[in-house]
Amino acid sequence: xxxxPEVETVVRLLRPSLIGHAITGTEVYWVRSIVPPEPLLFxxxxxxxxxLDMGRRGKWVVVTLGGGDTLLVHLRMSGRLxxxxxxxxxxxxxxxxxxxLDDGRALSxxxxxxxxxxxxxSRPDEVLGxxxxxxxxxxxxxxxxxxxxxxxxxxxxxxxxxxxxIAGLGNIYTDEALWRAGIHPLRETNSLSHTENERLYRxxxxxxxxxxxxxxxxxxxxxxxxxxxRRGEFADALAVYGRAGQPCLHxxxxxxxxxxxxRSSYYxxxxxxx
DNA sequence: CAACCGACCTGTTCGC
DNA sequence: TGCGAACAGGTCGGTT
Numbered sequence: 001x002x003x004x005p006e007v008e009t010v011v012r013l014l015r016p017s018l019i020g021h022a023i024t025g026t027e028v029y030w031v032r033s034i035v036p037p038e039p040l041l042f043x044x045x046x047x048x049x050x051x052l053d054m055g056r057r058g059k060w061v062v063v064t065l066g067g068g069d070t071l072l073v074h075l076r077m078s079g080r081l082x083x084x085x086x087x088x089x090x091x092x093x094x095x096x097x098x099x100x101l102d103d104g105r106a107l108s109x110x111x112x113x114x115x116x117x118x119x120x121x122s123r124p125d126e127v128l129g130x131x132x133x134x135x136x137x138x139x140x141x142x143x144x145x146x147x148x149x150x151x152x153x154x155x156x157x158x159x160x161x162x163x164x165x166i167a168g169l170g171n172i173y174t175d176e177a178l179w180r181a182g183i184h185p186l187r188e189t190n191s192l193s194h195t196e197n198e199r200l201y202r203x204x205x206x207x208x209x210x211x212x213x214x215x216x217x218x219x220x221x222x223x224x225x226x227x228x229x230r231r232g233e234f235a236d237a238l239a240v241y242g243r244a245g246q247p248c249l250h251x252x253x254x255x256x257x258x259x260x261x262x263r264s265s266y267y268x269x270x271x272x273x274x
Numbered sequence: 275c276a277a278c279c280g281a282c283c284t285g286t287t288c289g290c
Numbered sequence: 291t292g293c294g295a296a297c298a299g300g301t302c303g304g305t306t
Binding site: 032076077078094111112113114115153154155158221223260261262 | 275276277278279280282283284285286287
């Protein structure tokens, strides 16, 4: 579910109220949610660690702890991080890991589908090192993007979903960026013109920035919420994702859906010619 | 290498 | 109403 904007939204909201607090206990309810999968060692290593910082790299939440360890959280399809003030958990049934804090609050990792992971490591680069550039960073320039593109082949959408090529894009925002850039998802990467490269670069940065400003995207199933419970308002701004059968906001043509691997892609057959 | 498929999991919606 | 199929924001490993 969560892509870069949703993870960024979560981090921005949680960070100020977590920094400086210590973890006093860790409860593991689903062993495979943690790495390494040893609840006693995991909890022991986290006890009394102070949260020094919290950030994001691609779709990973990065929690820097005192003592040299780092906690990496990937929400995958259905994971959520929620800060709770009491003993109660909003979603007890899907609670996988809970971190108790020194002030009585708790940070809960809730994940119905159990795909998400909480990784405790002293070497975060072993996990994060293979990620491609951060699309919103200043050093990610249009020149840089163009150079990366010319070296690659295959379908453009597949490439944008590859986290080692560029970090943070998922199924929603690749479709939105390709629509904004007027590029068909199945276009061969090496067939893109210089102009198309530039349009794609701008589209990626704009759609991600706007989505962050809107607090991410909450779809009809409501599975993503901001940590404070509010919905992500960028759902109202989606131009193609999930809109098969509805008119293109630009030209009125009916939006189509195709299969790429086992995933859906939404596009306008007129604005995004093959 | 690029493309595709099944796994990993549970929950919800769709179609008959 | 009931019930199986299809589908879901992600990623990995194995096969063609």
